Ligand SMILES: Nc1ncnc2c1ncn2[C@@H]1O[C@H](COP(=O)(O)OP(=O)(O)OP(=O)(O)O)[C@@H](O)[C@H]1O
């Protein structure tokens with residue numbers, strides 16, 4: 001496995017691989033890898049000739065009061081896990097190389113970014129869109145894999161890739177959970193042991209809504225009340241958003257149907273966690 005820090009070296013390597021007819025699979029991440037990332041890498045390995053992982057904590061997708069400075073990092077550990085998953089190249093650029101003096105281009109996104117994380121984190125998806133577009137230009141992937149844990153991010157990237165005719169196939173991958181149901185996330189490392197227990201309220205909220213829906217309840221108001229009760233029963237938990245939305249357009253819905261998205265962001269102490277489920281699909 002090769003570790004590349006230099007942007008030009010990564011791009012030249014990718015262009016040479018493409019000229020040899022190699023199919024490049026790409027998994028973009030912010031590092032501090034866990035089993036969720038590993039599932040993306042294994043699928044990327046299966047679908048491509050060359051597997052590239054990027055590790056870059058992208059400053060432009062963090063708000064001024066967010067956790068950019070304390071975001072967990074472990075390049076050596078990440079490289080070990082990446083190698084075990086069959087990664088060929090780890091691309092880990094610096095922020096100075098990605099955003100050199102004079103950098104000024106943005107990507108203008110549409111209504112998909114208005115609700116949910118877009119509303120809570122102004123500018124977040126612009127930062128994501130710019131860095132993903134840059135990474136696609138540098139890594140030249142045929143396919144790129146993203147987790148459904150970041151459901152809105154996946155929807156925005158699918159839309160942008162289609163709208164801008166970027167020649168990359170986007171693959172959405174299932175949410176990987178801890179045995180007790182907590183969605184894996186690098187930010188879980190912020191949680192104290194007590195907060196780790198309290199964080200289970202996100203999963204319990206998903207289960208409560210899924211169970212009611214399976215018993216025939218479709219009123220969004222009643223389904224959301226059941227979810228809120230799970231979070232409300234947890235002392236350290238504060239809801240950022242908890243919503244039922246159309247799984248494609250992300251428009252609000254009054255009645256849930258198969259394909260409706262339940263998405264939530266909850267603060268456990270100072271840690272903001274997200275999770276979601278699509279009704280009628282596997283958890
Ligand atoms: N539990 C998970 N299951 C499946 N995919 C995941 C999971 N967690 C993260 N991913 C995916 O891995 C990719 C990189 O995500 P990222 O590096 O931000 O990890 P993260 O654990 O989500 O971190 P964060 O704590 O910032 O939410 C994204 O496509 C994301 O959706």
Ligand SMILES: CC(C)(CO)[C@@H](O)C(=O)[O-]
Nearest residue numbers: 028029030058128131150
């Ligand atoms: C897609 C991504 C790597 C862009 O920085 C990031 O938003 C993430 O890890 O989900």
Ligand code: BAL
Nearest residue numbers: 030061062124150153
């Ligand atoms: N997984 C999304 C990256 C972020 O929270 O900024």
